[in-house]
Amino acid sequence: MKNKSRRLLKQCAAAGLVCLLSFSAVSLPVSADEPYDVYNYNYLGEAVPSQAGYLAERSVSGLDLGTTALNAPSDLFKDKDDFFYLVDSGNNRILKIDSDFTQIVQEYKSFKMEDGSETTLKNPKGVFVSPDTGLMYIADNENARALIVNPDGTVFREITKPASTVYDQQLTFLPQKILCDNAGNVYIVLNNTTKGSAMFNADGEFIGYYGANSVAPTAEVIANHFWNAIASEDEKKYRSRSTPTAFDNFDIDTVKGFIYTSTSSGSTDTDIIKKVNPEGYNLFDYMSGYTWGDLFSTWYSGTSYKTKIVDVDIGDDGSINCLDSTTGRVFQYDKEADLLFIMGATGDQVGAFSQGNVTALETKGENCENIYVLDAGKGTVTVFGQTVFGEIVHEATALYNGGYYEEALGPWLEVLKRDGNYRRAYLGISSAYYNMGRYKESMEYAKKADASARYNRAFERYRSQWLREHLTQLLIGIVLIVIGIRLLKYVIRKQKNKKKHSEPAASGSGT
Amino acid sequence: MMDLTQPQWVKHVVFHPFEGFEDLRWKKGGTLKYTAVIIVALFFALIAFDRWCGFQFRPLPDAMFSVVPYIMKSVVYFFAWVLGNWAICTLLDGEGTMKNIAIYSSYALIPYIVEVYIQVFLSHILVRAEGVFFSTVYYVGIIWTVLLLFNAIKAVHQYSFTKTVVAIILTIAAMLVILFLAVLFLSLFQKVYVFFYSLYTEILYRLRV
Structure with missing residues (x-):
C-alpha cells in the first residue's frame, strides 16, 4: 500500500517535471516578432534574454521613395526640421526625404558655383546640415573637395586640399564624413591620416587636426617605445612605430556641442566611441565600467566576428546609438553610456541587414522614437519603431x-x-x-x-x-x-x- | 601551581602568548576534543565570512554553494599542517607528538576564528567609512594567531627561535608536497574509478546483448 502511494507520488513528480520542462522550452523565445533573439547584458556581463525596445517596422528602398534604386548609399542625416538627407554615393546624388520617410522632397545632383557654372558630385560620402545656418556640408569624396551649399542650391564655399605645411602635401584629400560645430568650424574625416579629423575655421582655412585617437598602452606598445628610445637613427628607420587607429565616423551633439567619434578598426579596444571636448580629450576616459558593442567576439569556422562600430548617432535625448556592421546590430546607450537596447541582426528579413554593409544610422524624436539604419548592401533604409x-x-x-x-x-x-x-x-x-x-x-x-x-x-x-x-x-x-x-x-x-x-x-x- | 581546568587552559594559552604553551606542555594540559571543536568553529567561520557578511563590505556570495572549498580551507589545511609539521620536526629532533602538535596548533587558531566572527558581526553594523575598525580587527586577529602559532611550535618541540622559523618554512613546503600528492592521488583514483566503471558498464552491456 505504502509502496503504491510512493510510486504514484513519483509518477506525479515526473509528470510535473516534464510539464515544467516543456513549458519553459515553449516560453523561451522572448518575442516572436523579430528575426533575432533580443538580449541585454546583466551586471555579470552575461547576455540574458530581454524585452525588445524597438521593432523593425518597414524597410524603405529607393523605389518606395519614388526614385530609382539606391546604389551603395553611405550616409544618412537628419536636420533639425526632421528632414532626412540620404547620400546615394553610387548615383552621385543626395536625396532630401520628408520626415515620415515616405517620399523625396528634393534631389540634389548638381550645384551652381559662384561663377555660374554647374558642378556635379562624384561619389559623395557624407552630408551634414547646420542647424544654425541651414548650410549643407557635403563630403564630395572623389572630387577631393568638400562643398558647403546654400539651401537654394548655390555653392557657398568649396574646401579643397589645404596648402598649409601642417597638412602633409604628399597625402590626398578625400573627405569621408563632414560636420560643422556651433561656431561654424568644419570637421572632415579623411581616410589617410591618424591625426584626427581635418579642422577648418568658419572662413574655410585649415587650422589643424582634431580629436585623434590615442594609442592603447599595451605591453607591446610600451616595449616598442622603449626600444625606439635606445635605437640608433639607422635602426629607427626599420623599426615600427606605434600609431593610433583612425576614427572613421563622427556625429555632433547639437545641443551640448560635443563631437562623438567612432572607430571601426578591429585592432583596438580603446577609443571605440569617444566623446571629444573642445580640447580634444576623450571625456569617456574619465569614466569607468563602460563598454561598446558586444562584450565577446564570436568565433565561427576560423573567423572572429568582432564588434565593428561604423557609425554613431546622438539622439535628441542625448542617447548614444552605435551601429555594428559585423553583426548588423544597433546598440543604444543613454548619455551616461549605460546600455539600453540592442536590436538588429544579419539576414534577409526586415530588421536584419547584409553582413558588413550597414553604413549609417540616424534617430528621430525627442525620446528616440525611431531609429533608421542604412544598409548599403540592400540599398534600403530600415525604420525601427519604439515598443x-x-x-x-x-x-x-x-x-x-x-x-x-x-x-x-x-x-x-x-x-x-x-x-x-x-x-x-x-x-x-x-x-x-x-x-x-x-x-x-x-x-x-x-x-x-x-x-x-x-x-x-x-x-x-x-x-x-x-x-x-x-x-x-x-x-x-x-x-x-x-x-x-x-x-x-x-x-x-x-x-x-x-x-x-x-x-x-x-x-x-x-x- | 597552575592547576587549571580545560577551559581555563584555553584562556591561559590565548592570553599568555609567550609562556602559555610552555605551561601547557609542562602541565600536560589541552585535549583533542577542543581541537575538534575549534576546527569545526573555523569551518563555520569561513562559511560565515563568505556568505553572511554585510553587503557593504563583501561581494554577494555566489548563488551556488559548495561546501568542499570550506572543508578544504579548514579541515584539510589543518591536517596537512599537523602532518607536515610532525614529519619535518620528527627529523629535526622535535619533541612534539602528533597529538600535541594538533592540540597546540588548534589553540593558536582561536584568535583568528574569534576575529572572523567579530568581523561578520561588525560588517552588519558598520558602514564603509568606518571600515578601519573592520580591518583593524582582522590584523589584530591575524598577528595574534601568528604569534601564538609560532610559540606553539616553539614550545611543543622545545626549539630555539631560529630553528622554529626554519621548521615553519619547511612545514609549509611539506604542506604543499602533501597537498600536491593528495591531488595526484585523487585524480589517479578518479581515473581508476572511471576505468572500473566503464568495465562494469561494458560487462552489463555484453550480458544484456
Whole structure:
C-alpha cells in the first residue's frame, strides 16, 4: 500500500517535471516578432534574454521613395526640421526625404558655383546640415573637395586640399564624413591620416587636426617605445612605430556641442566611441565600467566576428546609438553610456541587414522614437519603431538622468514587471527609495542590482534612522544586560563560597 | 601551581602568548576534543565570512554553494599542517607528538576564528567609512594567531627561535608536497574509478546483448 502511494507520488513528480520542462522550452523565445533573439547584458556581463525596445517596422528602398534604386548609399542625416538627407554615393546624388520617410522632397545632383557654372558630385560620402545656418556640408569624396551649399542650391564655399605645411602635401584629400560645430568650424574625416579629423575655421582655412585617437598602452606598445628610445637613427628607420587607429565616423551633439567619434578598426579596444571636448580629450576616459558593442567576439569556422562600430548617432535625448556592421546590430546607450537596447541582426528579413554593409544610422524624436539604419548592401533604409517597453525605459531613463529619481520610480517598477533582468531598473528604484527615505527598500534593490556602494549609502542612512528610533530601547537593553551580568556573577560567587564553606574537603581534589 | 581546568587552559594559552604553551606542555594540559571543536568553529567561520557578511563590505556570495572549498580551507589545511609539521620536526629532533602538535596548533587558531566572527558581526553594523575598525580587527586577529602559532611550535618541540622559523618554512613546503600528492592521488583514483566503471558498464552491456 505504502509502496503504491510512493510510486504514484513519483509518477506525479515526473509528470510535473516534464510539464515544467516543456513549458519553459515553449516560453523561451522572448518575442516572436523579430528575426533575432533580443538580449541585454546583466551586471555579470552575461547576455540574458530581454524585452525588445524597438521593432523593425518597414524597410524603405529607393523605389518606395519614388526614385530609382539606391546604389551603395553611405550616409544618412537628419536636420533639425526632421528632414532626412540620404547620400546615394553610387548615383552621385543626395536625396532630401520628408520626415515620415515616405517620399523625396528634393534631389540634389548638381550645384551652381559662384561663377555660374554647374558642378556635379562624384561619389559623395557624407552630408551634414547646420542647424544654425541651414548650410549643407557635403563630403564630395572623389572630387577631393568638400562643398558647403546654400539651401537654394548655390555653392557657398568649396574646401579643397589645404596648402598649409601642417597638412602633409604628399597625402590626398578625400573627405569621408563632414560636420560643422556651433561656431561654424568644419570637421572632415579623411581616410589617410591618424591625426584626427581635418579642422577648418568658419572662413574655410585649415587650422589643424582634431580629436585623434590615442594609442592603447599595451605591453607591446610600451616595449616598442622603449626600444625606439635606445635605437640608433639607422635602426629607427626599420623599426615600427606605434600609431593610433583612425576614427572613421563622427556625429555632433547639437545641443551640448560635443563631437562623438567612432572607430571601426578591429585592432583596438580603446577609443571605440569617444566623446571629444573642445580640447580634444576623450571625456569617456574619465569614466569607468563602460563598454561598446558586444562584450565577446564570436568565433565561427576560423573567423572572429568582432564588434565593428561604423557609425554613431546622438539622439535628441542625448542617447548614444552605435551601429555594428559585423553583426548588423544597433546598440543604444543613454548619455551616461549605460546600455539600453540592442536590436538588429544579419539576414534577409526586415530588421536584419547584409553582413558588413550597414553604413549609417540616424534617430528621430525627442525620446528616440525611431531609429533608421542604412544598409548599403540592400540599398534600403530600415525604420525601427519604439515598443511600449522601450517607451517606458526611455521615460524612466530621462527622468533618472535628469535627477528626478522619485518621479522615475513608477516607470522603473513598470520596467521590472516587463523584464526582471533589466538591471538599471533596480538601480533606479534603489535611488528613488533612497530619496524618499525608504532606506530598507533602497538597500534591498541595491543588493539586487549588485551595487554595493549604493547599498552602503542606503545602509548608513538606515542605521542612523534605526538608532534614532530605537536609542532608548538600546540604552535600556545595554544597562539591563550589564546589571544582569553583574548579578549573575554575584550569585555564582555566593554559591561557590557556600560550597567551599559547606564541603571544604572537596576543593583539594580538583585537577 | 597552575592547576587549571580545560577551559581555563584555553584562556591561559590565548592570553599568555609567550609562556602559555610552555605551561601547557609542562602541565600536560589541552585535549583533542577542543581541537575538534575549534576546527569545526573555523569551518563555520569561513562559511560565515563568505556568505553572511554585510553587503557593504563583501561581494554577494555566489548563488551556488559548495561546501568542499570550506572543508578544504579548514579541515584539510589543518591536517596537512599537523602532518607536515610532525614529519619535518620528527627529523629535526622535535619533541612534539602528533597529538600535541594538533592540540597546540588548534589553540593558536582561536584568535583568528574569534576575529572572523567579530568581523561578520561588525560588517552588519558598520558602514564603509568606518571600515578601519573592520580591518583593524582582522590584523589584530591575524598577528595574534601568528604569534601564538609560532610559540606553539616553539614550545611543543622545545626549539630555539631560529630553528622554529626554519621548521615553519619547511612545514609549509611539506604542506604543499602533501597537498600536491593528495591531488595526484585523487585524480589517479578518479581515473581508476572511471576505468572500473566503464568495465562494469561494458560487462552489463555484453550480458544484456
